[in-house]
């Protein structure tokens with residue numbers, strides 16, 4: 001053996017045990033399963049990518065052990081499903097749905113109608129010119145009904161039919177100026193239409209209207225309440241309100257969250273928590289990193305807050321108001337919060353850390369003592 005190879009081999013022998021130990025630590029072996037230790041009768045889910053479903057992947061093991069529901073973080077959105085007119089591609093989404101069916105998990109569909117991740121052709125006629133109202137309606141109707149026909153019999157638990165349609169500025173419907181192309185092409189009726197078309201395609205489907213800041217902004221919450229109330233009065237088939245729950249360690253309080261769930265439940269719809277995470281930064285804070293002391297303090301606050309909030313979910317579930325809580329991601333390392341609202345930030349919003357180990361908040365949620373590190 002050449003001296004060079006000796007060095008490499010010695011190096012490998014030195015590295016190997018550490019690498020194996022790390023991989024072992026990250027495997028969800030001797031840890032209680034999240035889904036079996038929740039403070040109430042609700043499913044717990046995560047937003048994932050198709051890669052997370054491959055058996056060799058640690059994410060896959062975590063999903064199978066800890067979660068009872070999934071949704072695609074991106075690949076069920078219109079820009080993936082029908083990137084150009086008539087060319088439907090369900091390959092990625094099907095991987096996720098098949099994985100859920102195979103593993104006896106519930107699977108959500110996010111989302112049929114949104115102002116983001118929606119291809120430009122949907123606002124155009126077949127001739128490439130700006131769509132007339134009728135053409136835009138036809139585009140949206142065909143899209144919704146083709147997706148739902150494809151999914152029929154594939155056990156989609158609920159659909160986010162319309163996503164983020166309320167303005168953060170006016171608390172009315174999001175305008176074209178705020179990106180809502182459907183408002184420009186179809187007008188405010190696009191919301192009722194989308195639900196009616198979805199129900200027509202699959203009368204058994206559970207149809208949800210989904211938005212953010214409903215738990216923290218009283219005006220937005222009220223706007224959603226009035227919107228859904230009106231829909232119900234008009235006989236529009238809406239079954240659930242999705243509260244995204246992108247919150248932080250500073251707020252909103254567990255009491256505000258409870259108040260919002262109770263308020264929406266008055267409408268006779270189910271509440272779903274659809275995209276939960278808890279940033280460790282204040283919204284106004286634009287820093288990219290926090291030092292170890294700040295991080296360690298944040299982890300303590302986060303564990304307390306997650307516990308309090310999950311207890312609220314548990315009570316709401318026991319009262320029949322809520323039956324699913326979905327995290328927007330599995331682990332801190334893959335969270336969208338590392339890029340928003342500050343690019344390249346390091347954030348810690350979820351229950352599993354960068355090495356895929358359960359964090360203090362994991363243990364607080366399941367009400368068990370965290371083992372010593």
Ligand code: G3I
Pocket residue numbers: 073074116117244275336
């Ligand atoms: O796939 C491309 C890749 O090919 C390219 O190299 C890369 C370069 O930027 O971009 C990749 O696409 C990105 C995509 O995520 C997949 O990673 C897009 O740029 C990026 O904009 C997109 O962000 C997603 C965002 O929705 C878009 O609005 C986030 O991952 C996703 O977490 C986020 O999810 C939303 C919910 O749908 C609705 N509620 C808020 C939530 C968080 O923003």
